[in-house]
Amino acid sequence: MKTRIMLICAAGMSTSLLVTKMEKAAKEAGDDVEIFALPLSEGGKMINTVDCVLLGPQVRYAKSEVEKLIEEAGKDIPLDVIEMKDYGMMNGKAVYEFAKKLLNK
Numbered sequence: 001m002k003t004r005i006m007l008i009c010a011a012g013m014s015t016s017l018l019v020t021k022m023e024k025a026a027k028e029a030g031d032d033v034e035i036f037a038l039p040l041s042e043g044g045k046m047i048n049t050v051d052c053v054l055l056g057p058q059v060r061y062a063k064s065e066v067e068k069l070i071e072e073a074g075k076d077i078p079l080d081v082i083e084m085k086d087y088g089m090m091n092g093k094a095v096y097e098f099a100k101k102l103l104n105k
Contacts, residue, residue: 003033008043009056021092044069057084078102
């Protein structure tokens with residue numbers, strides 16, 4: 001079964017580049033994943049369809065809001081904020097490894 005990782009950000013511009021780099025890291029690891037990014041306004045609508053949620057540092061303030069959406073959906077989905085350094089440097093491999101750690105994979 002394909003693992004789905006959603007990144008939530010402010011607008012999605014820079015995060016789409018990070019998604020591309022994360023997909024490359026996943027492919028190199030031989031993992032079957034789907035990684036995508038959505039703005040905060042859209043991300044909540046997709047909670048029921050994902051296995052992991054990562055927040056961009058610029059929307060870290062919304063962590064409790066997203067936690068509430070996960071709880072309301074009756075899901076146990078790992079959620080955390082991407083390290084600012086890894087996000088700023090677009091370190092897709094580090095962010096992908098972070099997601100895998102959250103997923104215990």
